[in-house]
Amino acid sequence: MALNLADVAAAARRRLDPVHWDFFAGGAGDERTLRANEAAFARRFLLPRVLRATGDRDLRTSLLGSQVSMPVLVAPTAFHRLAHPDGEVATARAAAGAGTVMVVSMAATRPVERIAAAGGTLWFQLYPHTDLEFTTTVVRRAVAAGCRALVVTVDSPVFGRRERDLRHGFVDLPPGMVCENMRDADGRVRDIEMNARVGWELVAVLRRLTTVPILLKGVLHPEDARLAVEHGVDGVVVSNHGGRQLDGVTATLDALPAVVAAVGGRLPVLVDGGLRRGVDVLVALALGATAVLVGRPVLWGLAAGGAAGVRHVLDLLRADLDRALALVGAARPGDLSADLVTVGAPA
Numbered sequence: 001m002a003l004n005l006a007d008v009a010a011a012a013r014r015r016l017d018p019v020h021w022d023f024f025a026g027g028a029g030d031e032r033t034l035r036a037n038e039a040a041f042a043r044r045f046l047l048p049r050v051l052r053a054t055g056d057r058d059l060r061t062s063l064l065g066s067q068v069s070m071p072v073l074v075a076p077t078a079f080h081r082l083a084h085p086d087g088e089v090a091t092a093r094a095a096a097g098a099g100t101v102m103v104v105s106m107a108a109t110r111p112v113e114r115i116a117a118a119g120g121t122l123w124f125q126l127y128p129h130t131d132l133e134f135t136t137t138v139v140r141r142a143v144a145a146g147c148r149a150l151v152v153t154v155d156s157p158v159f160g161r162r163e164r165d166l167r168h169g170f171v172d173l174p175p176g177m178v179c180e181n182m183r184d185a186d187g188r189v190r191d192i193e194m195n196a197r198v199g200w201e202l203v204a205v206l207r208r209l210t211t212v213p214i215l216l217k218g219v220l221h222p223e224d225a226r227l228a229v230e231h232g233v234d235g236v237v238v239s240n241h242g243g244r245q246l247d248g249v250t251a252t253l254d255a256l257p258a259v260v261a262a263v264g265g266r267l268p269v270l271v272d273g274g275l276r277r278g279v280d281v282l283v284a285l286a287l288g289a290t291a292v293l294v295g296r297p298v299l300w301g302l303a304a305g306g307a308a309g310v311r312h313v314l315d316l317l318r319a320d321l322d323r324a325l326a327l328v329g330a331a332r333p334g335d336l337s338a339d340l341v342t343v344g345a346p347a
């Protein structure tokens with residue numbers, strides 16, 4: 001039985017083709033940013049409060065009209081069928097069972113309609129393509145399938161250089177698998193495109209396409225957080241794409257406080273990257289995040305045990321967060337504050 005996410009990772013590694021393990025695990029360049037995400041949590045320590053009567057704890061959170069049973073969401077990750085034959089359908093089943101949001105990647109390998117049939121709350125991640133008609137087709141389809149928010153990835157004007165994949169020659173999905181939601185109006189499957197020509201006008205363009213909330217994923221600079229507010233975005237995700245885009249970028253946890261300060265409570269601020277324990281979730285919330293997302297741990301759960309494996313990962317995080325809350329003297333995420341977190345040398 002996996003007692004923690006590292007155990008789940010080990011089980012996944014035993015099952016996965018090493019090429020696919022490296023695709024999931026890897027980052028860009030020297031993987032400094034990939035390591036920094038986890039290391040940033042290892043530098044944080046807690047100053048708990050005592051005698052706070054935290055008996056009736058409540059992890060529920062409301063996010064842009066979506067109710068979640070805990071402030072831990074499933075980050076958008078590509079190619080779930082490389083981890084398990086049921087792919088994103090299994091992930092969605094687990095997220096639905098756990099009562100949280102799954103953000104469906106634009107590079108999902110199952111059709112969004114089938115993912116939605118699992119019954120949970122979905123948001124949809126978008127890479128903004130240069131072809132507006134195509135982007136419109138994809139967004140309308142996702143919203144028609146029931147996706148309740150659009151998570152626009154803005155950290156990818158070009159593709160990051162992932163040397164593990166280059167070494168393996170891993171460039172595409174195996175035969176029989178495609179990005180099912182990349183079909184254009186004629187039903188042809190397009191390639192994912194990184195778009196280096198898009199600017200802030202994108203927000204208004206997407207607003208005209210859909211009424212669902214729009215989040216920007218990949219905001220790190222506080223000035224961009226201010227611009228996001230100014231452009232009427234509904235939420236931001238502090239993310240460095242799990243260290244897969246620009247190596248050398250700051251750890252997300254280190255970028256979070258300045259973004260939170262810049263936003264000043266006007267929007268929810270989510271964060272992802274390197275969260276592996278309930279106490280990591282607690283630290284992110286204490287430093288001002290409204291919720292967090294987990295990427296690789298979900299893929300590990302999926303590879304290790306399909307929907308049950310993903311559910312186990314989410315349940316471990318929930319139990320761990322609940323215990324950590326009680327032990328720092330908080331009954332709910334809203335009770336947390338930055339004074340509970342101190343910085344020290346990793347043990």
Ligand SMILES: Cc1cc2nc3c(=O)[nH]c(=O)nc-3n(C[C@H](O)[C@H](O)[C@H](O)COP(=O)(O)O)c2cc1C
Nearest residue numbers: 024075076077078105153241242273274294295296
């Ligand atoms: C294998 C893999 C595929 C990913 N695919 C996408 C994607 O399609 N779209 C996207 O916005 N982010 C993608 N990401 C980034 C995640 O959404 C998230 O930012 C990151 O995984 C969080 O870090 P963590 O894996 O340490 O939890 C991917 C990450 C991984 C590991």
Ligand SMILES: CCCCC(=O)C(=O)O
Nearest residue numbers: 077078107156192241244
């Ligand atoms: C072409 C799919 C892009 C997936 C992605 O964003 C990632 O692997 O990090």
